[in-house]
Amino acid sequence: xxxxxxxxxxxxxxxxxxxxxxxxxxxxxLLLVAALAPLLAPFDPAAQSLDxxxxxxxxxxxxxxxxxxxxxLSRLLYGARISAVVGLGTVSLSLxxxxxxxxxxxxxxxxxxxxxxxxxxxxxxxxxxxxAIAITSVLGPSLRNVLIALxxxxxxxxxxxxxxxxxxxxxxxxxxxxxxVGSPPVRLLLVHILPNAVSPVIVEATFGIAxxxxxxxxxxxxxxxxxxxxxxxxxxxxxxxxxxxxAPHLTTVPGLAIMITVMAFNFLGDGIRDAMxxxxxxx
Amino acid sequence: xTGYLLTRLRQMVPVVFGVVTVVFLLIHLIPGDPVEIMLGExxxxxxxxELRRELRLDRPVAVQYGEFLLGVAKGDLGTSFRSxxxxxxxxxxxxxxxxxxxxxxxxxxLLIAVPLGVLSAMRQHSPVDHLSGFLAxxxxxxxxxxxxxxxxxxxxxxxxxxxxxxxxxxxxxxxPALTMGxxxxxxxxxxxxxxxxxxxxxxxxxxxxxxGLSRRDAVLRHALANSLIPxxxxxxxxxxxxxxxxxxxxxxxxxxxIGRLTVQAIEARDYPLVQGCILFIALCTVTVNLxxxxxxxxxxxxxRYE
Numbered sequence: 001x002x003x004x005x006x007x008x009x010x011x012x013x014x015x016x017x018x019x020x021x022x023x024x025x026x027x028x029x030l031l032l033v034a035a036l037a038p039l040l041a042p043f044d045p046a047a048q049s050l051d052x053x054x055x056x057x058x059x060x061x062x063x064x065x066x067x068x069x070x071x072x073l074s075r076l077l078y079g080a081r082i083s084a085v086v087g088l089g090t091v092s093l094s095l096x097x098x099x100x101x102x103x104x105x106x107x108x109x110x111x112x113x114x115x116x117x118x119x120x121x122x123x124x125x126x127x128x129x130x131x132a133i134a135i136t137s138v139l140g141p142s143l144r145n146v147l148i149a150l151x152x153x154x155x156x157x158x159x160x161x162x163x164x165x166x167x168x169x170x171x172x173x174x175x176x177x178x179x180x181v182g183s184p185p186v187r188l189l190l191v192h193i194l195p196n197a198v199s200p201v202i203v204e205a206t207f208g209i210a211x212x213x214x215x216x217x218x219x220x221x222x223x224x225x226x227x228x229x230x231x232x233x234x235x236x237x238x239x240x241x242x243x244x245x246x247a248p249h250l251t252t253v254p255g256l257a258i259m260i261t262v263m264a265f266n267f268l269g270d271g272i273r274d275a276m277x278x279x280x281x282x283x
Numbered sequence: 284x285t286g287y288l289l290t291r292l293r294q295m296v297p298v299v300f301g302v303v304t305v306v307f308l309l310i311h312l313i314p315g316d317p318v319e320i321m322l323g324e325x326x327x328x329x330x331x332x333e334l335r336r337e338l339r340l341d342r343p344v345a346v347q348y349g350e351f352l353l354g355v356a357k358g359d360l361g362t363s364f365r366s367x368x369x370x371x372x373x374x375x376x377x378x379x380x381x382x383x384x385x386x387x388x389x390x391x392x393l394l395i396a397v398p399l400g401v402l403s404a405m406r407q408h409s410p411v412d413h414l415s416g417f418l419a420x421x422x423x424x425x426x427x428x429x430x431x432x433x434x435x436x437x438x439x440x441x442x443x444x445x446x447x448x449x450x451x452x453x454x455x456x457x458x459p460a461l462t463m464g465x466x467x468x469x470x471x472x473x474x475x476x477x478x479x480x481x482x483x484x485x486x487x488x489x490x491x492x493x494x495g496l497s498r499r500d501a502v503l504r505h506a507l508a509n510s511l512i513p514x515x516x517x518x519x520x521x522x523x524x525x526x527x528x529x530x531x532x533x534x535x536x537x538x539x540x541i542g543r544l545t546v547q548a549i550e551a552r553d554y555p556l557v558q559g560c561i562l563f564i565a566l567c568t569v570t571v572n573l574x575x576x577x578x579x580x581x582x583x584x585x586x587r588y589e
Contacts, residue, residue, distance in 0.1 A: 125569045128524045131305075210424075214426045218426060234426075244432060248440075252436070255432070262423075
């Protein structure tokens with residue numbers, strides 16, 4: 001395993017990665033918009049004006065209005081909140097479970113490891129958002145259930161990654177030395193092994209945020225995500241696609257927002273990966 | 284090979300068992316009474332009792348589980364709550380449409396990925412390479428539930444080239460196949476590029492050039508075939524994701540496949556059918572992954588499983 005580059009060197013390498021810089025700028029913008037949506041949005045995202053339904057862009061409504069006359073820009077800005085919450089929330093929840101399961105599996109080995117690997121195999125048999133669709137279809141559509149459904153499969157990737165890293169790191173000399181001088185197992189794991197195994201996990205988590213945002217939008221598109229009138233980008237595309245002939249902007253604008261956000265996280269992930277030089281490790 | 288096949292089949296047993304268990308548990312995750320949710324609160328008590336008996340929900344969970352396992356083993360996935368038809372029959376009726384769409388999507392993915400992948404690898408760091416890289420990133424970042432409506436907007440509404448939705452003619456297939464194949468094309472293109480770049484540096488390519496073959500011929504006649512092996516493997520492993528993606532794509536284009544059936548079942552709260560569809564897609568994924576694994580050794584004679 002390559003030595004972890006010092007923080008400053010790492011930041012300098014990310015800063016030199018043009019795509020990563022552009023990506024992080026968009027990510028910061030997304031987070032700012034999500035946090036400041038109530039201040040930035042010109043209208044209440046749920047306020048209806050039926051007589052102005054499906055209006056195109058105008059001076060008062062820069063991006064136009066949807067079927068119910070709600071301001072598209074305001075809904076887009078508030079939609080960033082849902083994407084940010086789901087993206088960060090799913091990854092945090094998945095990481096917490098994955099970290100615990102992967103650490104126990106890699107560190108304890110034996111039956112625990114065997115059991116974990118079988119469970120991972122079972123969950124991975126449900127491709128893409130199939131398991132999330134199954135779970136939200138029975139639990140009912142809501143933000144909380146979307147987080148549960150996406151994390152139900154999301155943790156497996158992190159756990160497998162951490163398990164693999166632990167199996168590799170624990171054989172290294174400095175861990176063996178710590179064990180030889182009598183370092184207790186929990187300290188060995190928390191102080192010596194885990195901090196040296198997280199690099200690829202950070203990269204994977206960056207891509208994971210993008211995946212979660214798309215998955216939430218996909219679930220909302222199918223009516224299984226956040227419920228109306230909450231402005232999820234996926235639900236906005238679904239509402240808009242029925243008016244493609246008369247109001248194509250209702251579909252194109254939220255789609256563009258998702259694509260730019262996902263691209264930003266992917267570029268950032270690429271940049272972090274290159275800066276950490278963990279390409280080999282996360283394969 | 285036989286030994287490896289047996290080992291893989293043995294490993295598959297607990298996975299299939301686990302998948303069936305997860306799908307069985309789905310109906311028990313429903314908060315509240317599933318029968319009341321399916322029939323609505325206004326249903327008569329007798330109706331509820333009848334459905335409860337039909338879904339075997341009136342028995343102890345262990346018995347229900349045993350019967351479910353036995354049913355799956357015999358190909359009995361229950362009866363659709365709405366159509367009163369066996370779930371498996373409903374699913375099998377939709378299989379041809381989904382297979383057609385999946386096959387066409389894979390063809391689209393290969394048609395885009397192979398030329399672009401070869402070009403980028405042969406002209407590494409050239410504008411073509413950068414453009415392909417950007418297109419791949421676009422393909423990966425564009426969700427199918429957006430790409431689908433966008434293609435309808437451009438090719439159906441704008442240019443009037445293809446029908447907006449439906450099934451039956453080759454024209455109906457183009458946009459859904461493009462929607463579903465774009466993401467896979469991006470993955471395959473990246474894979475082919477990096478795999479071909481590795482092959483190009485091998486001695487046998489240099490030897491072919493030394494024998495007088497042009498670089499283009501050496502790459503196309505020798506290196507490409509070898510670099511396609513990992514691409515085909517990834518394609519097999521991506522089949523499950525393709526099936527899962529069909530749920531959204533078929534909804535957009537009203538394509539009468541398993542994906543659309545799943546969404547219709549969810550909307551109708553037809554839980555036996557939902558369970559059947561999810562189980563079917565998951566078991567197809569497990570099977571295709573196994574077949575891919577086995578084909579891998581056939582395609583590359585260097586690989587021998589012991």
